[in-house]
Amino acid sequence: MSADLQDIIKGCVKRDYKYQKLLYTKYASLLYAICLRYLKNTDDAKDAVQDCFMKVYDKIAGFNHEGSFDGWIKRLTVNNCLIVLREKKKAVFVDEIYIPIEMERDEEDEGYDIDKQTLFNMIQDLPDGYRTVFNLYVIDGFSHKEIAEKMGINEGTSKSQLARAKKILRDKITLLQNEQEKQHRRVV
């Protein structure tokens, strides 16, 4: 942890507006991206990010400096997004039984060349249930067991949601790459 961040945290613990502002400047874009990734709707994301910062400022005194502050603040944001989803009942999980999907072949994936914004948009376009599990498992590193506990579903459902999400994303990426190749050939 850098000295600057430590000062910011100490300042925030004392509720010093200057340091709170610095913390906001440092993490606003990151937290907003997380909120958008989970909630899709910009209005919900705006509300969630505000709520997150208020919680961060309230709970920052409880941060024990043992782990990474980034990890702490991200986890707090994700939890807050899940609360919003739960309140709005947005994450609808269609499958209750885990059905192995044929397309589970990550090891066979070819190299991809896609920019971050496109990937972000692809995640946002996923159905709510798929998107939530994909975000939790792939990006934020939760296990299926943790996801099942957090979302109130069974592990099988979590796995099937993930598999379906990955299939959709893979198809989209393949389609995108095919189009890119066609365009490249035309140019050549």
Place this chain on the structure above:
Amino acid sequence: MSKKSNIEELFKDSMDDFRVDPPKETSKKILLALFWSNIIHHYKGAIIVSVAAVLAGVGALFYFNQSTENTSSAKVENLNASNAVASMPSSSPSNNSTAFSKQYNAQKTSVEKSVNDSKQVNSSVASNSSLSTKANKVNSKENTQSGGLNSSSLVSYDVISIEKTSKKLTKNKIKKSSTTDKKRKETDNVENQKDELVGAYGYMGEVGSAERAKYDKNLKEGGFPNLTGESESPSNATETKTDSSVDSLPKEALKESLAAVDSIKKDSTVAKLDSAGSKKKLPISFFAGLGASGYNWQLSNELYKYSPSISAELNVGAQYKSFMLFTGVGYHQQTIALENRVWTTLDSEMVQVPITYFEKTIQKDSTYYLWKMQGYENSHSAKDGRSISLNYLYVPLQLAYAYRFQKHQLLLKAGVGMNFLTSSSQTTVPADTSGLLSIETPLFEPKKFLLDFNVHLNYGYNFTNHFSVMAGVTIKQRRGEIARLTYQNIDPPYRPLGIGGSLQFIYKF
């Protein structure tokens, strides 16, 4: 751009540090919410106390206002009751008012006594006169107590006019008593005049209306109630016969009497009094003032011990009885002088003075004053130094209690002041720097908003009914001090105490 072979890795690596800037409006909203959240967090005690004080003040005003209204309405009812009886001797009370009952009983006794003594027709005249006199006495007493132009005097004025009417009616009654039977035929004419009379009674209020109803009823039945409230036929009793002659008064006489009432009512002065008297007016007066105070902040931090402040303010406020509410706008300047500060060093025989200077730096969005200490100098040769002044615009909100004795008064005032930093400046006078070099660099940052709590105890002298001068002592405490020190391991002086004096001029409208 990222090139990954595994779809999970691709998304994880891409999204881990992916950022989207929130809209500016959202940022502003969040920072504003944060600002207010901090204000509430830091000053929640003060906010609770202020809200409670304001609620208590409003409640007290409402309570006192209600009780004042009740008292004055009771007075008016009482007077109306007197009027009704005085001008209508043949009527009985129909109001539950205790005042009215007392008045009525007194009148009844008087009338009965007169009737028993004389057993003549004129006894009613005597009772009428007696009642009128009593009513006048009551009203003149009320007038004396109320001191003139108020609702009581208005009612009294009405009483006098009704009395005049009543006396005229009585005169006519005596004059025309011999032709009673004849005039009874003119009942219809009197009926036509009824509305005009009713107007006069109605003017007196609810009691008059009640009496009017009885009056109407008796007119229809062809008789008047005696003083016990029982109606009798005009042919059965002499007294009643005489009383009923009121009904049979000539039209001209009634017109004359009512014209007199109308002329008084139409009088512009009376009309003015009427509107003023009927208006529900809070007993609140307003004032404006000019105040000045000077004090020194007793800061907990040794570095800022010498910190004089002066302030001037324009006040406006309201007064209810002994309570005064002050608000307004003021200007407050604080000087933090850093020169000539005596520091005791390890060498007890050598008293040294820090040589310091401020360096204004700008870091990102904030401006800081960096206080750099370069060294020490012997106190005897160090007369120059530096100071920084901070200027605040502030809004006071204070509640005061004034204890008066003749022209003197003691005023205890307490409240809050909301201070907004308008500017800060630095005065630097070069000094000969010599001696030790120090590396201490406290960081100084003026606060944009401060809240203070203040208590004033003033002695005042009222030169006139409108103008007074007050002077006294002031104690202030601030939450969130102007300075924040870092790198020194010194706790910032969050709650400095300022002690000083104040002068206040007040003009009451």
